Amino acid sequence: MLNRQTPGATHTSDEPFVTIDNLQVTFHGGRQVVRAVNGVDLVLKTGEVTGLLGESGSGKSVTLRALMRILPPARSTITGSIRVGGREVLDMSDRDLADFRGGLASMIFQEPGLSLDPVYKVGDQIVESVVRHMGIDKKAARLRALEALEWVHIPSPETRLDAYPHEMSGGMLQRVMIALALSCSPKLLLADEPTTALDATVQIQVLLLLREMQRKFGMTTIFVTHDVGVAAEISDRVAVMYAGQVVEQGPVGEVLGDPKHPYTQGLLRSTIHGSMRGKRIDAIAGSPPDLANLPKGCAFSPRCKYAEPACTAGAPPNVAISADHDVRCVRFEAP
């Protein structure tokens, strides 16, 4: 599962395309302030696929949505810095932001059935985006939409352009979502658990399609998933999130083949696959922390079997254990 080559590397160059620096996202809609993202640092090189791995509530989707600034502005605050292609996303005006969304960066959502407008034909939804960003007329945009449906291998794309979302299956709709996301040639693709809501057989097809598209167009990609297998399949690099922080990041083979952080180790041990039949699943004890009342120091310490007094004394440092592999844990701190 983990011994994959790095074919995506052909597009990779060393200059960073996305730099996220000390990203903090808080929600203040209810009584309490919820700290969903607490200082995420991520660097994405051009053409690289980063898998953002973590369980529900770890802040991976919020990080993605903060990057697009599509969190509800009245109830959320984003601080820190997000630079994409040399521009600061958090400083963009509404106009610039609208150009950035769907143009330079586009997003694929988890539930294709809920993410397309039910009263618009799918073709028109792609055309709308193409007209908006590519500055061409509707007729040319329709040809572009047709081409995009062909990329994602939708059978009889011509007739599908005039179908409504409720007339298509979940797998087909996710292909439409992917076609929509790719239609304006984005440089950055954000995929928010794009296979989670699909049937198992369809999941693999869509995953393979996404990998094919990424190799064909070479977009820098962030792929959010809670599925270790999916992350292993598609990523060049993996960043593991817990309680709104990246606790470990590095090349996919290193992080998943030789995990250092106790949480990553636990996550890998609790993953189910065929060879484990009959064995006891080693789940991580306890439950994820309350994001409104984060524990002092390391957020994972209450569940960690290596926990020591130093863990709760202060925030754990981010330690580089090799040139490209960081772990946020006191156990790796140089003495």
Next chain:
Amino acid sequence: MFEYLAKRLLYAVPICITVSALCFSLVYLAPGDPLSAVLPADASQEIIDDVKAQYGLDKPVYVQYALWLGRAVTGDLGTSIGSGRPVAEEIGQAIVNSLILAAFASVVGFTIGSALGMIAGYHSGSTTDKMVSAIAISGVSVPHYWLGIVLVVIFSVKLNWLPAMGAGAGGSQAWQWDWEHMRFMILPAITLAAIPTGIITRSVRALVADTLSKEFVTALRAKGLTERTIFVHVVKNSAPTALSVVGVQLGYLMAGSILVETVFSWPGTGLLLNTAIFQRDIPLLQGTILVLALFFVGLNLLVDALQPLLDPRISRS
């Protein structure tokens, strides 16, 4: 699409028959004898029987119904006991007046209701939303005959700006499109619009707030669409449900204006119903209820026919 419409039309037939049977028989449950209004108190049994036979009231109820229905489908609703004129003629004049009033009231109600609902829906949870909701609730809750009287006191009695009653100078019943007639319309139309404005505001607010919370709206933002384009999406998604609310309200405006038309002496179907009830004018009462009920059925049919044009999921699934 054709099949869908044919089906809707077919459904309407048993509804119409039931409605006609109901409004025919309901009248018989009401106390009071229609003949006592026409005949002198000391009329002989012979004269009573004679008049009964003349109006067909000596036959069993179901025969009366069959005869009445048979004539009704040809447009003959009998003769008004009160005025002696054909019921169809009386209703025809009244329905034009009511339609004019209802049209004005709906234009007021639907524009203000939709606008307020949109604003509240876009700002759901805010102070603006709460204020709009308060206005909407008072629009629904205030008794409209009371509102009518208050408006008359302010604008007719105190300020003397607008006429207090009637549909034209000197008790004229024939409508004309000029300011002399329009003046008479303003107060009853505003009074009549209060309830639909409130109901439409609340429905549109809920619809817009619900649509805005959908994931696809976030996806539209993520596509880089401007708020103006997203607004068009929101409207198109809210329209089918809003349309059915509007259709029902239009029906209520036609039928539910009894009190308002009575307060303002507006010569429409509401006033006609009121007169028919107090005069025990059974043919007029039956005819008016039937026409209003059929109007409802027709409106719902129209809404059913329009909805698939707005929402592809209705006819194509």
